[in-house]
Structures are given as structure tokens and as C-alpha cells.
Amino acid sequence: MLSRTADSLFWMGRYTERAGNIARGMQVALRMAGLAGSLGGAHDEWRNLLVSAGAEHGFRAAGRTVTPDAVVGWLALDAENPSSIANCIEAARRNGRAVRTALTVDMWEALNDTWREMRARAASATDQDVLPGFLDWVRARTLLFNGAAADTMLRNEGWLFVHLGVMLERADNTARLLDAKHPALSGPGSEGAVAYAEWQALLRSVSALRSFQWLYHQRLDPKLVVELLLFRPELPRSLVACHARVLHALEGVAEATGGRRGDPQRIAAEIHDRLTKGRVEDVMARGVHDWLTAQIDRNIELGNAIQALYLNG
Numbered sequence: 207m208l209s210r211t212a213d214s215l216f217w218m219g220r221y222t223e224r225a226g227n228i229a230r231g232m233q234v235a236l237r238m239a240g241l242a243g244s245l246g247g248a249h250d251e252w253r254n255l256l257v258s259a260g261a262e263h264g265f266r267a268a269g270r271t272v273t274p275d276a277v278v279g280w281l282a283l284d285a286e287n288p289s290s291i292a293n294c295i296e297a298a299r300r301n302g303r304a305v306r307t308a309l310t311v312d313m314w315e316a317l318n319d320t321w322r323e324m325r326a327r328a329a330s331a332t333d334q335d336v337l338p339g340f341l342d343w344v345r346a347r348t349l350l351f352n353g354a355a356a357d358t359m360l361r362n363e364g365w366l367f368v369h370l371g372v373m374l375e376r377a378d379n380t381a382r383l384l385d386a387k388h389p390a391l392s393g394p395g396s397e398g399a400v401a402y403a404e405w406q407a408l409l410r411s412v413s414a415l416r417s418f419q420w421l422y423h424q425r426l427d428p429k430l431v432v433e434l435l436l437f438r439p440e441l442p443r444s445l446v447a448c449h450a451r452v453l454h455a456l457e458g459v460a461e462a463t464g465g466r467r468g469d470p471q472r473i474a475a476e477i478h479d480r481l482t483k484g485r486v487e488d489v490m491a492r493g494v495h496d497w498l499t500a501q502i503d504r505n506i507e508l509g510n511a512i513q514a515l516y517l518n519g
Contacts, residue, residue, distance in 0.1 A: 211305050212367045213517040218301040219355075219371025222317070225294035226348025227379040228281055229341040231258050234411040236338065238403065239274065252277040258379075258386035261289055278332050282340070291344055295324045298351075308364045312354040320347040363462040370455040370512070377448035378505045383411055384435050385498040391428040392494050405431050412443040432494060433486040445501065446481040452508075453478045459516060469511035477504055 235255040253272050256262040259281055268286055270276050283292045299321040302309055309317075323343075331340040352372065359365045384391075390404035405426045409415040414434060421440065422430050436445050453474045460467045489497045 209517055211308060212363070213513075214301040214305045215308060215364055215367040216371040216512070216517060218298050218305075218317075219368040220375040221294045221298035221301065222348055222351050223372045223375040224289060224379075225291045225298070226345050227375070228259050228289070228291050228294070229344035229348075230411045231255050231383065232278065232281060233338070233341050233345075234407045235277075236341075237410070238407050254386040255281065258382045259289065260378075260382060261287060264288075275332075278337065282332050282337075283328055292324060292328060295321055305364075310354065310358040312358045313351065316347070316351040316354045320351070323347075363459065366455045366458045366462065367516075370452060370459070373448050373451045373455065374505070374509055374512070376443060377445055377452065378502065378509075380412060380435055380443050380445055380448065381498050381502050381505065383408060384432070385495060385502065388494040388498065391432055392490060401428070402426060409434075412441075414441055414443065417441055429486055429490060432489060436489065437481060437484050437486060446478070446484075449474065449478045449481055456512075463516070466515070468515045470508065470515055473504065473508045473511055477501075477508065 232255065235251045238251045250272075252274055253262070255277055256265050256272070261281060264287055265272075265277070265280050268280075270280060280287050281290055284290050285293065287293060288297075299317050302314060302317045306314060327340060327343070330336050355365070355368055355372075359368065387404055387408045390401040390408075405428060406415060409418055409426075409431065412435065417440070418426065418431070418434055421434065421438065424430075434441055434444065438444050439447050439450065441447055453471075456470050456474050460471060
């Protein structure tokens with residue numbers, strides 16, 4: 207496979223997943239902003255949303271001030287934000303069109319129909335009464351694309367690069383979401399009704415609230431929330447589950463490219479080993495924020511290594 211084809215497939219997967227992840231984060235921020243008044247206490251949900259989306263630096267550089275409308279507009283539609291939902295959908299479709307023959311009909315229709323409907327929705331997507339439905343639609347379209355890829359794509363090199371992009375993006379998002387909520391998971395801000403609502407919102411953002419109840423059979427506890435999102439392989443969006451699939455995809459890519467291995471496999475194996483042997487007690491003792499910052503940096507290092515070895519032809 208040509209490196210430019212692999213690059214388009216990889217980034218198509220990443221951008222599609224990113225659009226859905228940003229929609230999830232916005233839904234949590236809307237929920238928490240609505241609860242803030244009744245629960246009491248100070249909340250900085252909109253800044254947390256920018257941090258979890260990795261968009262705070264660009265937002266500040268553009269001279270924006272953190273307000274609900276400004277953050278929603280920046281993350282949903284703003285043309286200056288390369289990671290806005292609208293730009294992610296545009297970029298995913300552009301990459302998919304570049305490798306149209308490598309996609310199944312169902313995958314292309316999911317991408318193209320989403321792009322067309324996004325253009326029709328853009329004028330009113332951030333209106334107060336429209337926004338919740340718009341975010342539900344984005345999540346549904348991401349699930350549709352992922353389902354089309356999983357159900358119809360040949361398990362060949364093309365699939366491996368799409369899946370690799372999705373899983374790497376998902377792992378990064380889970381780590382960033384958890385880091386944005388770290389004050390509610392450890393330290394003086396981790397007790398009381400406000401923190402409990404934060405834990406619920408965090409789990410809902412990764413569709414894991416019911417999974418928590420199924421696995422633990424008890425009330426929410428910050429230590430167990432951290433354990434679930436980092437170390438429980440049963441949860442598809444946990445870091446250990448995502449990185450297991452990243453490592454598996456990279457091994458498949460190596461086999462498909464004549465045994466071409468290097469830094470991506472080494473870094474991915476080190477990350478996976480750290481996660482499979484990790485203990486939540488050690489994370490809490492070190493500090494959730496410090497642990498996750500190191501993990502996010504390693505995710506970035508892994509993405510750069512994949513780009514250098516396989517995609518920069």
C-alpha cells in the first residue's frame with residue numbers, strides 16, 4: 207500500500223472518531239453547566255471542555271474568551287479550529303474521497319451523507335434548542351461509520367490503518383477527558399455532590415456509567431472510576447483496551463509490510479505493558495494529573511512514530 211493511501215485511511219479514522227468524541231465532551235459540558243446552579247460550587251466546564259478536546263491553545267491564540275457560546279461555536283463549527291466538528295467531518299470526507307476505491311460503499315455513503323447533512327445543519331447547529339439534537343446526530347454518525355467499517359471492510363492493510371487511527375484517537379480522548387476531570391477524582395475537590403455529578407458525567411461521556419454499575423455493583427467511587435477507564439479491558443474505551451487494539455493493528459501492519467517494524471511497535475508495546483501491569487493505587491499515589499500527562503505525551507510520541515515510519519512516504 208502506498209504511504210499516501212495509508213495516511214488518508216489513518217486520518218480518516220482519526221478525524222471521524224474525533225468528531226464523535228468532541229460531541230460527547232460537549233454533551234457532558236452542557237449537562238454539568240445545567241447542574242452547576244442546583245449543586246452549588248464553582249465549575250469551569252467550558253475551559254475543561256477545551257482542555258479535553260486539546261483545543262485550548264488554539265482558542266486562546268485566536269483571541270477568544272471562555273464563554274459557553276464561544277466554546278460551543280469554536281468546537282462545533284469554527285473554520286479557524288482544525289478540530290471543530292465541522293472541520294473534522296470535512297477532513298474525514300476529504301481523506302475518504304482521496305482513497306475512494308479502498309472504501310466499501312457503506313463506508314463512503316456514511317462519510318458522504320454525513321458531510322452533506324453537516325452542511326445543511328451548520329446554519330443552526332449551535333442554536334440553544336438545536337444543539338443537543340445536533341450532538342446526538344454527530345455521535346450517531348460516528349457510530350454508523352465505525353459500524354460500516356467493522357461490518358464491511360476487508361481485514362487487510364487498509365482496515366488496519368483505519369482501525370489504528372480510530373483506536374489511537376479514542377485512547378487519546380479517554381486520557382484527556384479523565385485528565386480534565388482530575389480535580390473531581392483526587393484531592394480536595396473529590397468529595398460531595400458536585401464531585402459525584404462530575405464522576406457520573408465523565409462515565410456518561412464514554413458510555414460507561416452502566417458498565418461501572420455492572421462491574422462494581424456499588425456507588426460511584428473516584429478510585430474505581432479511574433481504574434475502569436485506565437485498566438479494565440472489558441471497557442472498549444479504557445486505555446488498556448484501546449492500546450491492546452493499537453498494538454494488534456501495528457503488528458498486523460508490520461506483517462503486511464514485510465516485517466517492517468520500528469519505534470511504533472516498541473512504543474506501543476511499552477504503553478500496553480505499563481497499562482496491563484498498572485495499579486490504580488499507584489496512579490492515585492502519584493497523582494492522576496501527573497500520570498495522565500505522561501500518558502498523553504506517550505500517545506503523541508506513538509502517533510508521531512507511526513507517521514514517520516508508515517505514512518510519510
